[in-house]
Amino acid sequence: MTSTTTTTGSNRAALVTGGSRGIGAATALRLARDGADVALTYVRDEDGAQAVVKKIQSYGRRGIALRADSADPDAAPAAVRRAADTLGRLDILVNNAGIGVLGPIESLTPTDVDRVLAVNVRAVFLACRTAAGLMGDGGRIISLGTALSRHAGGPGSTLYTMSKSALAGLTKPLARELGPRGITVNLVQPGPVDTDLNPADGPLAAGQLSATALNRFGSVDEVASLIAYLASAEAAYITGTEVTVDGGHAA
Template sequence: MSSTTTITAAAPRAALVTGGSRGIGAAIALRLAEAGADVAITYVRDEDAARAVVAKIEGAGRHAVALRCDAADAGAAAEAVHRAADALGRLDVLVNNAGIGVLGPIAELPDAEVERVLAVNVRAVFLACRAAADRLADGGRVISVGTALSRYAGGPGSTLYGMSKSALIGLTKPLARELGPRGITVNLVQPGPVDTDLNPAGGPFAEGQRAATALGRFGTADEVASLVAYLASADAGFITGTEVVVDGGHAA
């Protein structure tokens, strides 16, 4: 059933953050909870990490739920949207954060890896948005997390990942037009190098990424989360159909 409610407060009431058990996703989930939202997160394997995020959200005084969801499964993304809306009683914000990166020379990428990256980074996001179009409250928010590599030249071996994330640009703009009459905004956040377990600031590939930024450092998950929380707020109600870059001056 489509929601007919409307966001009236400065903070959303209920949000779903895919891939919210660690890294940027966990930071986003916590920041939205601190802003007053109840939050559902999805995870694939690490149930303990998901439980830890739920405990922190509940510690902030908000309701939280963790949903196991392998976005590579065709029906899982849409199902997660409906499960989250049912568990929280409504849905005001969808944050498409879950994604995977497979790097390597294009000639050496196995078909199975190509299919999984496209399934998680492209198909699952589209299907989640399609389900959310039915469940989001009027005045809601759709925010996807991409990568600065889809805007500027990435390094060798990033072809598949960059291509998959570039698809989010093509999704964001027309979807903003489609959902705009309901006051729903659709935006894409493009992070540069961010210090996470998957891409640590002290890792073997960090120096080149650090040197490519104007600030000469990695960003933090909290810095990305603060931008997402702003786009999810009522204050950002006139921002839609755009890419917002948080990359430390990678393109400066």
């Protein structure tokens, strides 16, 4: 695939990892509404992924679903290459796929540690490495962390928080490295967001809710709108930073 300069409006091409549900699905749909063709990855939820693709196509954009288990070291780079080859270019990479294994530190096994770090850290690094070689000038790389890694980590979240903290260490030097090409690299740090994995009416919701200044969970669309802004031409001067969207969880 020939590298080309990113357009500032429509007709861009994006890859959203973990795009079959939650923040990933909302982001894929928002980017499509903003004029991008979108590839998304999934592991098991093929029905959900195909439903998102159909919605993308209803906006008049191209959409494709790629099965990719980020725990496999070859999966993330392969997905980036397939997205670029199928869509003809790659302008936006959203590293959204992630897993959380929660529990007291003494209960976490070496297998837990390996899988969380493989999905949340190694796969992101490898996707960024591959995308950097395929993107034209003006590309966008946006990763999803968690506000827990910056301000409010708690008992039981040690492994998950550690893995997400690594993304800040990736974002800043990569922004410096790719800056001369106009490629921006940013990290979004969501707070409590209402998803299937962390519902606003779930058993762990009360403590999260009371810790926010707005006294509510965020929506996936609110996070997606921030990601879409960082992917836009208007955000061309924002790079190497962490942007928190947490309803005042850290206020």
